[in-house]
Amino acid sequence: MITPSGVRDEATARAWQAIGGAPELTERVSYRGAGEVLPAALPVRELARATVGVCSLAAAELLATRGHGPVPPVTVDEGAVATSFISERHLLVDDRAPTPFAPLSGFWRAADGWVRTHANYPHHRARLLAALGMAEDTGPDALAERLAAMPAREIEERVYAEGGLAVAVAPAPGDGGEPGAEGAFRAAGLPLAESSVLGGDGGRRLPEGHLPASGVRVLDLTRVIAGPVATRTLALFGADVLRVDSPDLEEDPDSHTDTGMGKRSTLLDLGTDEGRASFEALLETADVVVTGYRPGGLDRHGLAAEELVARRPGLVVAQLCAWGGTGPWARRRGFDSLVQAASGIAAIESGPEGRPGALPAQALDHGTGYLLAAGVLRALTDRQTDGRGRHLRFSLAGTAGWLMNDIAPVPSDGGGYDPAAWLTESPSAYGRLRHALPPVSYEGGPAGWEHASTRWGGDTAAWL
Structure with missing residues:
Protein backbone atom coordinates (compact mmCIF):
# COMPACT_ATOMS: atom_id res chain seq x y z
CA MET A 1 0.00 0.00 0.00
CA PRO A 98 32.27 -9.00 6.00
CA THR A 99 33.86 -9.44 9.39
CA PRO A 100 31.38 -8.52 12.16
CA PHE A 101 32.19 -6.45 15.24
CA ALA A 102 35.61 -7.27 16.72
CA PRO A 103 35.76 -9.54 19.82
CA LEU A 104 36.56 -6.66 22.18
CA SER A 105 33.66 -4.51 20.92
CA GLY A 106 30.34 -4.82 22.71
CA PHE A 107 28.49 -4.56 26.01
CA TRP A 108 30.29 -5.59 29.21
CA ARG A 109 29.24 -5.74 32.81
CA ALA A 110 30.93 -3.19 35.05
CA ALA A 111 31.01 -3.20 38.83
CA ASP A 112 27.94 -0.94 38.93
CA GLY A 113 26.25 -1.31 35.56
CA TRP A 114 27.28 -1.75 31.93
CA VAL A 115 29.78 -0.25 29.49
CA ARG A 116 29.94 -0.29 25.70
CA THR A 117 33.32 -0.55 23.98
CA HIS A 118 34.35 -0.06 20.36
CA ALA A 119 37.60 -1.73 19.30
CA ASN A 120 37.10 -2.58 15.63
CA TYR A 121 40.15 -0.64 14.47
CA PRO A 122 43.60 -1.81 15.67
CA HIS A 123 44.49 1.60 17.15
CA HIS A 124 41.25 1.71 19.13
CA ARG A 125 41.84 -1.81 20.47
CA ALA A 126 45.37 -0.87 21.49
CA ARG A 127 44.20 2.26 23.33
CA LEU A 128 41.42 0.39 25.13
CA LEU A 129 43.84 -2.21 26.45
CA ALA A 130 46.49 0.37 27.33
CA ALA A 131 43.95 2.35 29.36
CA LEU A 132 43.15 -0.78 31.35
CA GLY A 133 46.78 -1.84 31.74
CA MET A 134 46.28 -5.03 29.75
CA ALA A 135 48.48 -6.84 27.25
CA GLU A 136 47.97 -6.48 23.51
CA ASP A 137 46.93 -10.12 23.16
CA THR A 138 44.17 -9.85 25.78
CA GLY A 139 41.04 -11.83 24.88
CA PRO A 140 37.35 -11.29 25.66
CA ASP A 141 37.32 -13.35 28.86
CA ALA A 142 40.18 -11.45 30.46
CA LEU A 143 38.68 -8.13 29.39
CA ALA A 144 35.31 -9.09 30.89
CA GLU A 145 36.95 -9.94 34.21
CA ARG A 146 38.85 -6.65 34.29
CA LEU A 147 35.83 -4.49 33.45
CA ALA A 148 33.58 -6.26 35.96
CA ALA A 149 35.83 -5.04 38.76
CA MET A 150 35.62 -1.33 37.79
CA PRO A 151 32.84 1.29 37.94
CA ALA A 152 31.35 2.12 34.54
CA ARG A 153 32.13 5.82 34.72
CA GLU A 154 35.76 5.16 35.68
CA ILE A 155 36.14 2.87 32.68
CA GLU A 156 34.67 5.53 30.42
CA GLU A 157 37.00 8.27 31.59
CA ARG A 158 40.16 6.16 31.68
CA VAL A 159 39.63 4.88 28.16
CA TYR A 160 38.73 8.34 26.86
CA ALA A 161 41.91 9.80 28.39
CA GLU A 162 43.92 7.20 26.46
CA GLY A 163 42.18 8.08 23.18
CA GLY A 164 40.07 4.92 23.15
CA LEU A 165 36.35 4.29 22.92
CA ALA A 166 34.15 3.17 25.82
CA VAL A 167 31.04 4.70 27.38
CA ALA A 168 28.94 3.93 30.41
CA VAL A 169 25.49 2.70 29.41
CA ALA A 170 23.02 5.39 30.48
CA PRO A 171 19.57 4.58 31.87
CA ALA A 172 16.50 5.23 29.78
CA PRO A 173 15.30 8.82 30.10
CA GLY A 174 13.14 9.17 33.17
CA ASP A 175 14.74 6.26 35.00
CA GLY A 176 16.79 7.43 37.98
CA GLY A 177 19.26 5.89 40.34
CA GLU A 178 20.98 3.52 37.93
CA PRO A 179 24.78 3.23 37.86
CA GLY A 180 26.51 5.86 35.81
CA ALA A 181 23.49 8.14 35.50
CA GLU A 182 25.21 11.11 37.12
CA GLY A 183 26.90 13.23 34.48
CA ALA A 184 25.84 10.97 31.60
CA PHE A 185 25.63 12.38 28.11
CA ARG A 186 22.16 13.53 27.07
CA ALA A 187 20.98 13.88 23.48
CA ALA A 188 17.77 15.75 24.32
CA GLY A 325 29.16 20.67 18.18
CA THR A 326 29.12 22.05 21.72
CA GLY A 327 29.24 20.78 25.28
CA PRO A 328 31.74 18.69 27.26
CA TRP A 329 31.43 15.68 24.94
CA ALA A 330 31.81 17.57 21.66
CA ARG A 331 35.45 16.68 21.04
CA ARG A 332 35.17 13.03 22.02
CA ARG A 333 35.46 10.26 19.51
CA GLY A 334 32.28 8.33 18.92
CA PHE A 335 30.35 5.86 16.82
CA ASP A 336 26.69 4.96 16.40
CA SER A 337 26.87 2.11 18.93
CA LEU A 338 28.41 4.38 21.55
CA VAL A 339 25.85 7.13 21.05
CA GLN A 340 23.10 4.53 21.45
CA ALA A 341 24.65 3.45 24.75
CA ALA A 342 25.33 6.91 26.18
CA SER A 343 22.00 8.47 25.17
CA GLY A 344 19.73 5.88 26.78
CA ILE A 345 18.75 4.10 23.54
CA ALA A 346 20.52 0.90 24.59
CA ALA A 347 18.53 0.88 27.84
CA ILE A 348 15.25 1.50 26.03
CA GLU A 349 16.01 -1.42 23.71
CA SER A 350 17.16 -3.72 26.55
CA GLY A 351 15.94 -7.29 26.85
CA PRO A 352 13.81 -8.78 29.63
CA GLU A 353 16.87 -9.58 31.74
CA GLY A 354 18.12 -6.00 31.61
CA ARG A 355 21.03 -6.54 29.23
CA PRO A 356 21.42 -3.42 27.06
CA GLY A 357 20.08 -3.76 23.55
CA ALA A 358 20.63 -2.10 20.18
CA LEU A 359 18.60 -0.73 17.34
CA PRO A 360 17.93 -3.17 14.47
CA LEU A 437 20.46 -0.88 -4.03
CA PRO A 438 20.05 2.78 -3.09
CA PRO A 439 16.69 3.59 -1.44
CA VAL A 440 16.73 7.26 -2.51
CA SER A 441 15.21 8.41 -5.77
CA TYR A 442 12.42 10.39 -7.40
CA GLU A 443 10.22 9.78 -10.42
CA GLY A 444 12.64 9.23 -13.30
CA GLY A 445 15.69 9.23 -11.03
CA PRO A 446 18.73 6.91 -11.07
CA ALA A 447 18.26 3.33 -9.89
CA GLY A 448 21.91 2.63 -9.11
CA TRP A 449 25.46 3.97 -9.01
CA GLU A 450 27.56 4.48 -12.09
CA HIS A 451 30.20 2.12 -10.71
CA ALA A 452 31.00 0.12 -7.60
CA SER A 453 33.66 1.04 -5.07
CA THR A 454 37.17 1.61 -6.35
CA ARG A 455 40.11 0.44 -4.28
CA TRP A 456 40.72 2.51 -1.13
CA GLY A 457 43.43 5.07 -1.85
CA GLY A 458 43.85 3.83 -5.41
CA ASP A 459 42.73 6.89 -7.38
CA THR A 460 44.64 10.02 -8.35
CA ALA A 461 44.04 13.28 -6.52
CA ALA A 462 42.28 14.96 -9.43
CA TRP A 463 38.76 15.71 -10.60
CA LEU A 464 37.26 13.80 -13.50
Missing part, protein backbone atom coordinates in the same frame (compact mmCIF):
# COMPACT_ATOMS: atom_id res chain seq x y z
CA ILE A 2 1.23 3.50 -0.83
CA THR A 3 0.61 6.39 1.54
CA PRO A 4 -0.98 9.00 -0.78
CA SER A 5 0.86 12.17 -1.71
CA GLY A 6 -0.42 15.15 0.23
CA VAL A 7 -0.82 13.18 3.47
CA ARG A 8 1.45 14.85 6.01
CA ASP A 9 4.05 12.61 7.63
CA GLU A 10 5.21 14.38 10.78
CA ALA A 11 8.74 12.93 10.82
CA THR A 12 9.27 13.89 7.19
CA ALA A 13 7.95 17.38 7.82
CA ARG A 14 10.25 17.82 10.83
CA ALA A 15 13.35 16.64 8.99
CA TRP A 16 12.54 18.77 5.93
CA GLN A 17 12.06 21.82 8.14
CA ALA A 18 15.41 21.14 9.85
CA ILE A 19 17.26 21.44 6.53
CA GLY A 20 15.37 24.57 5.47
CA GLY A 21 12.91 23.15 2.97
CA ALA A 22 9.64 24.80 1.97
CA PRO A 23 6.87 23.01 3.94
CA GLU A 24 4.51 22.52 0.99
CA LEU A 25 7.03 20.37 -0.89
CA THR A 26 6.63 17.46 1.54
CA GLU A 27 3.27 16.84 -0.14
CA ARG A 28 5.33 15.38 -3.02
CA VAL A 29 6.52 12.47 -0.83
CA SER A 30 4.64 9.19 -0.41
CA TYR A 31 5.60 5.86 1.19
CA ARG A 32 5.08 2.26 0.09
CA GLY A 33 4.82 -0.06 3.09
CA ALA A 34 6.62 -3.36 3.55
CA GLY A 35 5.21 -4.54 6.85
CA GLU A 36 7.01 -4.48 10.19
CA VAL A 37 10.51 -3.70 8.96
CA LEU A 38 13.24 -2.48 11.33
CA PRO A 39 11.22 -3.49 14.43
CA ALA A 40 12.26 -1.82 17.70
CA ALA A 41 10.88 -0.20 20.81
CA LEU A 42 11.72 3.17 19.26
CA PRO A 43 10.26 4.34 15.90
CA VAL A 44 13.22 3.33 13.76
CA ARG A 45 11.15 2.59 10.65
CA GLU A 46 9.66 6.06 10.80
CA LEU A 47 13.09 7.69 11.18
CA ALA A 48 14.58 5.64 8.36
CA ARG A 49 11.86 6.31 5.81
CA ALA A 50 11.70 10.02 6.68
CA THR A 51 15.45 10.56 6.20
CA VAL A 52 15.34 8.77 2.85
CA GLY A 53 12.20 10.73 1.94
CA VAL A 54 13.72 14.15 2.57
CA CYS A 55 16.94 13.19 0.79
CA SER A 56 14.97 12.08 -2.26
CA LEU A 57 12.90 15.27 -2.12
CA ALA A 58 16.01 17.45 -1.86
CA ALA A 59 17.40 15.78 -4.97
CA ALA A 60 14.13 16.28 -6.83
CA GLU A 61 14.03 19.94 -5.79
CA LEU A 62 17.59 20.60 -6.99
CA LEU A 63 16.84 18.92 -10.32
CA ALA A 64 13.82 21.18 -10.80
CA THR A 65 15.89 24.24 -9.88
CA ARG A 66 18.33 23.33 -12.63
CA GLY A 67 15.69 23.72 -15.34
CA HIS A 68 13.74 20.44 -15.28
CA GLY A 69 10.30 21.85 -14.61
CA PRO A 70 8.25 21.14 -11.48
CA VAL A 71 9.60 19.07 -8.60
CA PRO A 72 8.99 15.41 -9.52
CA PRO A 73 7.10 13.22 -7.04
CA VAL A 74 8.93 10.91 -4.64
CA THR A 75 7.79 7.42 -3.64
CA VAL A 76 9.88 5.76 -0.93
CA ASP A 77 9.70 1.98 -0.64
CA GLU A 78 10.15 0.90 2.96
CA GLY A 79 11.59 -2.42 1.78
CA ALA A 80 14.40 -0.59 -0.01
CA VAL A 81 14.94 1.56 3.07
CA ALA A 82 15.16 -1.43 5.43
CA THR A 83 17.62 -3.20 3.12
CA SER A 84 19.84 -0.16 2.74
CA PHE A 85 19.91 0.61 6.46
CA ILE A 86 21.69 -2.70 7.02
CA SER A 87 23.64 -2.58 3.76
CA GLU A 88 26.83 -3.66 5.54
CA ARG A 89 25.14 -6.93 6.56
CA HIS A 90 23.95 -7.70 3.04
CA LEU A 91 27.37 -7.13 1.47
CA LEU A 92 29.15 -10.14 -0.01
CA VAL A 93 32.58 -9.92 -1.64
CA ASP A 94 33.11 -12.96 -3.87
CA ASP A 95 30.54 -14.71 -1.63
CA ARG A 96 32.47 -13.78 1.54
CA ALA A 97 30.56 -11.95 4.26
CA GLY A 189 17.78 19.32 23.08
CA LEU A 190 20.47 18.89 20.43
CA PRO A 191 19.51 20.22 16.98
CA LEU A 192 18.72 17.78 14.20
CA ALA A 193 20.54 20.01 11.73
CA GLU A 194 22.13 23.46 11.72
CA SER A 195 22.86 25.76 8.80
CA SER A 196 24.41 29.18 8.41
CA VAL A 197 25.31 31.30 5.38
CA LEU A 198 28.99 32.14 4.94
CA GLY A 199 30.80 34.61 2.71
CA GLY A 200 29.70 36.46 -0.38
CA ASP A 201 28.56 35.39 -3.82
CA GLY A 202 31.09 32.90 -5.17
CA GLY A 203 29.69 33.15 -8.68
CA ARG A 204 29.26 29.39 -9.13
CA ARG A 205 25.73 28.44 -10.11
CA LEU A 206 24.98 25.08 -11.61
CA PRO A 207 23.82 24.93 -15.23
CA GLU A 208 21.09 22.59 -16.40
CA GLY A 209 22.07 18.97 -15.74
CA HIS A 210 20.54 15.56 -16.33
CA LEU A 211 20.98 14.61 -12.66
CA PRO A 212 20.52 16.82 -9.58
CA ALA A 213 24.23 16.96 -8.72
CA SER A 214 25.74 16.66 -12.22
CA GLY A 215 28.93 18.71 -12.33
CA VAL A 216 29.11 19.08 -8.54
CA ARG A 217 32.55 18.36 -7.09
CA VAL A 218 32.65 16.93 -3.57
CA LEU A 219 35.70 16.48 -1.34
CA ASP A 220 34.83 13.66 1.06
CA LEU A 221 36.83 13.69 4.31
CA THR A 222 34.72 11.13 6.18
CA ARG A 223 35.10 7.62 7.55
CA VAL A 224 33.08 4.57 8.60
CA ILE A 225 29.30 4.82 7.92
CA ALA A 226 27.39 8.11 8.28
CA GLY A 227 29.61 10.41 6.21
CA PRO A 228 30.35 7.83 3.50
CA VAL A 229 26.61 7.03 3.22
CA ALA A 230 26.00 10.74 2.60
CA THR A 231 28.67 11.03 -0.05
CA ARG A 232 27.77 7.78 -1.84
CA THR A 233 24.27 9.29 -2.09
CA LEU A 234 25.65 12.49 -3.62
CA ALA A 235 27.55 10.31 -6.10
CA LEU A 236 24.31 8.50 -6.98
CA PHE A 237 22.80 11.84 -7.95
CA GLY A 238 25.67 12.69 -10.28
CA ALA A 239 28.35 14.35 -8.14
CA ASP A 240 32.05 13.73 -8.73
CA VAL A 241 32.97 12.57 -5.21
CA LEU A 242 36.62 12.16 -4.27
CA ARG A 243 37.27 10.66 -0.84
CA VAL A 244 40.49 11.92 0.76
CA ASP A 245 42.20 9.95 3.56
CA SER A 246 45.48 10.12 5.38
CA PRO A 247 47.92 7.36 4.39
CA ASP A 248 48.56 6.85 8.13
CA LEU A 249 44.95 5.93 8.99
CA GLU A 250 43.93 2.82 7.07
CA GLU A 251 40.27 2.08 6.43
CA ASP A 252 38.52 -1.26 6.87
CA PRO A 253 38.18 -2.62 3.31
CA ASP A 254 34.72 -4.08 3.88
CA SER A 255 33.39 -0.78 5.22
CA HIS A 256 34.89 1.06 2.25
CA THR A 257 33.50 -1.48 -0.22
CA ASP A 258 29.99 -0.98 1.16
CA THR A 259 30.02 2.82 1.34
CA GLY A 260 32.36 3.71 -1.53
CA MET A 261 29.79 3.17 -4.28
CA GLY A 262 30.02 5.70 -7.10
CA LYS A 263 33.01 7.48 -5.58
CA ARG A 264 36.77 7.53 -5.99
CA SER A 265 39.38 7.37 -3.23
CA THR A 266 42.80 9.00 -2.85
CA LEU A 267 45.42 9.44 -0.13
CA LEU A 268 46.89 12.81 0.85
CA ASP A 269 49.07 13.66 3.82
CA LEU A 270 47.86 17.15 4.74
CA GLY A 271 50.84 17.51 7.06
CA THR A 272 53.20 17.77 4.10
CA ASP A 273 53.68 20.59 1.61
CA GLU A 274 52.93 18.25 -1.29
CA GLY A 275 49.73 16.95 0.29
CA ARG A 276 48.49 20.44 1.14
CA ALA A 277 49.25 21.70 -2.37
CA SER A 278 47.28 18.83 -3.89
CA PHE A 279 44.35 19.50 -1.57
CA GLU A 280 44.34 23.23 -2.32
CA ALA A 281 44.34 22.50 -6.05
CA LEU A 282 41.25 20.32 -5.58
CA LEU A 283 39.58 22.94 -3.39
CA GLU A 284 39.95 25.63 -6.07
CA THR A 285 37.09 24.11 -8.08
CA ALA A 286 35.19 22.19 -5.38
CA ASP A 287 31.52 22.81 -4.64
CA VAL A 288 31.24 20.83 -1.40
CA VAL A 289 33.52 19.67 1.41
CA VAL A 290 32.13 17.04 3.79
CA THR A 291 34.04 16.23 6.99
CA GLY A 292 33.40 13.52 9.56
CA TYR A 293 35.92 14.25 12.28
CA ARG A 294 35.50 15.71 15.76
CA PRO A 295 34.77 19.46 15.92
CA GLY A 296 38.10 21.25 15.54
CA GLY A 297 39.89 18.04 14.57
CA LEU A 298 40.89 19.34 11.12
CA ASP A 299 41.38 23.00 12.03
CA ARG A 300 45.16 22.64 12.25
CA HIS A 301 45.13 21.92 8.52
CA GLY A 302 43.20 25.11 7.77
CA LEU A 303 39.97 23.20 7.24
CA ALA A 304 37.65 25.14 9.54
CA ALA A 305 34.48 26.06 7.67
CA GLU A 306 35.14 29.80 7.73
CA GLU A 307 38.67 29.35 6.37
CA LEU A 308 37.51 27.03 3.60
CA VAL A 309 34.78 29.40 2.44
CA ALA A 310 37.21 32.34 2.60
CA ARG A 311 39.49 30.50 0.17
CA ARG A 312 36.61 29.19 -1.95
CA PRO A 313 33.59 31.59 -1.84
CA GLY A 314 30.31 29.76 -2.45
CA LEU A 315 31.58 26.50 -0.98
CA VAL A 316 29.16 24.27 0.95
CA VAL A 317 30.88 22.82 4.05
CA ALA A 318 29.00 20.00 5.79
CA GLN A 319 30.38 18.79 9.11
CA LEU A 320 29.39 15.58 10.87
CA CYS A 321 30.34 14.49 14.39
CA ALA A 322 29.17 12.02 17.01
CA TRP A 323 28.20 14.09 20.05
CA GLY A 324 27.15 17.52 18.79
CA ALA A 361 20.34 -1.17 12.29
CA GLN A 362 23.07 1.41 12.67
CA ALA A 363 20.15 3.76 12.27
CA LEU A 364 21.87 6.84 13.67
CA ASP A 365 24.65 6.43 11.12
CA HIS A 366 22.47 5.74 8.10
CA GLY A 367 19.76 8.23 9.06
CA THR A 368 22.25 11.02 9.68
CA GLY A 369 24.00 10.17 6.42
CA TYR A 370 20.81 10.68 4.41
CA LEU A 371 20.02 13.86 6.34
CA LEU A 372 23.48 15.22 5.59
CA ALA A 373 23.15 14.43 1.89
CA ALA A 374 19.74 16.11 1.91
CA GLY A 375 21.22 19.17 3.61
CA VAL A 376 23.96 19.45 0.98
CA LEU A 377 21.47 19.14 -1.89
CA ARG A 378 19.25 21.81 -0.31
CA ALA A 379 22.26 24.09 0.22
CA LEU A 380 23.11 23.76 -3.47
CA THR A 381 19.51 24.68 -4.33
CA ASP A 382 19.74 27.79 -2.15
CA ARG A 383 23.12 28.67 -3.66
CA GLN A 384 21.47 28.82 -7.08
CA THR A 385 19.69 31.95 -5.83
CA ASP A 386 22.37 33.83 -3.88
CA GLY A 387 25.68 32.18 -4.82
CA ARG A 388 26.79 32.10 -1.19
CA GLY A 389 28.46 29.36 0.81
CA ARG A 390 26.85 27.36 3.60
CA HIS A 391 28.05 25.76 6.81
CA LEU A 392 25.98 22.70 7.72
CA ARG A 393 26.29 20.74 10.97
CA PHE A 394 24.90 17.31 11.83
CA SER A 395 25.54 14.82 14.63
CA LEU A 396 24.63 11.26 15.51
CA ALA A 397 23.51 12.52 18.90
CA GLY A 398 21.16 15.04 17.32
CA THR A 399 19.56 12.23 15.35
CA ALA A 400 19.37 10.14 18.52
CA GLY A 401 17.54 12.93 20.34
CA TRP A 402 15.06 13.21 17.46
CA LEU A 403 14.43 9.46 17.52
CA MET A 404 13.92 9.36 21.28
CA ASN A 405 11.79 12.47 21.72
CA ASP A 406 10.18 13.76 18.53
CA ILE A 407 9.02 10.93 16.26
CA ALA A 408 5.59 9.40 16.72
CA PRO A 409 4.95 5.78 15.67
CA VAL A 410 3.01 5.34 12.43
CA PRO A 411 1.02 2.14 11.72
CA SER A 412 2.78 -0.09 9.22
CA ASP A 413 1.11 -1.39 6.11
CA GLY A 414 1.99 -3.69 3.26
CA GLY A 415 2.68 -7.38 3.24
CA GLY A 416 5.85 -9.39 3.72
CA TYR A 417 9.31 -8.09 2.95
CA ASP A 418 12.01 -9.88 0.96
CA PRO A 419 15.36 -8.06 0.88
CA ALA A 420 16.34 -9.94 -2.29
CA ALA A 421 14.25 -7.47 -4.27
CA TRP A 422 16.61 -4.72 -3.19
CA LEU A 423 19.93 -6.47 -3.75
CA THR A 424 22.06 -6.60 -6.87
CA GLU A 425 25.53 -7.69 -8.02
CA SER A 426 28.32 -5.55 -9.44
CA PRO A 427 31.99 -6.04 -10.37
CA SER A 428 34.52 -4.08 -8.32
CA ALA A 429 38.21 -3.76 -7.59
CA TYR A 430 37.64 -6.03 -4.58
CA GLY A 431 35.78 -8.77 -6.46
CA ARG A 432 32.21 -9.54 -7.33
CA LEU A 433 29.90 -7.70 -4.94
CA ARG A 434 26.41 -8.44 -3.76
CA HIS A 435 25.15 -5.17 -2.34
CA ALA A 436 22.05 -3.16 -1.49
